[in-house]
Amino acid sequence: MIVKVPCAVIEREGKILAAQRNAASSLPLKWEFPGGKLEENETEEEGLIREIREELEVEIRIGQRLPLSIRDDGWREIQLVPFVCQLLSFDIVLTEHEQILWLFPHELDALDWAEADRDVIESYRDYLQKQLFL
Numbered sequence: 001m002i003v004k005v006p007c008a009v010i011e012r013e014g015k016i017l018a019a020q021r022n023a024a025s026s027l028p029l030k031w032e033f034p035g036g037k038l039e040e041n042e043t044e045e046e047g048l049i050r051e052i053r054e055e056l057e058v059e060i061r062i063g064q065r066l067p068l069s070i071r072d073d074g075w076r077e078i079q080l081v082p083f084v085c086q087l088l089s090f091d092i093v094l095t096e097h098e099q100i101l102w103l104f105p106h107e108l109d110a111l112d113w114a115e116a117d118r119d120v121i122e123s124y125r126d127y128l129q130k131q132l133f134l
């Protein structure tokens with residue numbers, strides 16, 4: 001079974017939003033990019049907008065799609081689909097996560113990320129590097 005999970009690399013003033021999963025979830029207290037599994041007939045973008053509303057109660061604008069990061073759970077393949085995003089509203093309310101942090105890209109490595117997210121961080125840094133030469 002393949003499970004698509006769009007997630008948001010949310011940028012603000014040069015920093016990125018990192019979110020800590022709650023203690024009762026799968027991958028408890030691991031850090032991730034907010035997002036979640038798609039519902040039936042949703043596009044990746046629709047699903048991501050819905051998840052960010054549910055989890056953070058904010059609106060986002062979706063930008064560049066980054067490469068998939070794939071994780072084999074044993075019984076399912078999680079395909080993490082990251083998008084670079086901007087906030088359109090700023091009053092974040094955490095409904096599911098333990099806490100969030102805004103970190104500069106070089107600070108991200110210090111957190112205990114979900115395994116699939118390490119590749120996302122790499123892809124995001126590549127993306128930033130390319131932006132510099134546009």
Ligand SMILES: Nc1nc2c([nH]c(=O)n2[C@@H]2O[C@H](COP(=O)(O)OP(=O)(O)OP(=O)(O)O)[C@@H](O)[C@H]2O)c(=O)[nH]1
Nearest residue numbers: 005007025026027032033034035036037078114116117
């Ligand atoms: N939202 C999100 N999920 C991630 C990331 N990295 C990663 O491995 N995942 C995994 O992708 C799945 C996303 O599911 P979800 O957020 O919609 O819901 P969930 O925790 O109830 O899922 P689950 O109980 O099926 O594991 C989870 O299994 C989660 O562990 C990430 O950066 N963001």
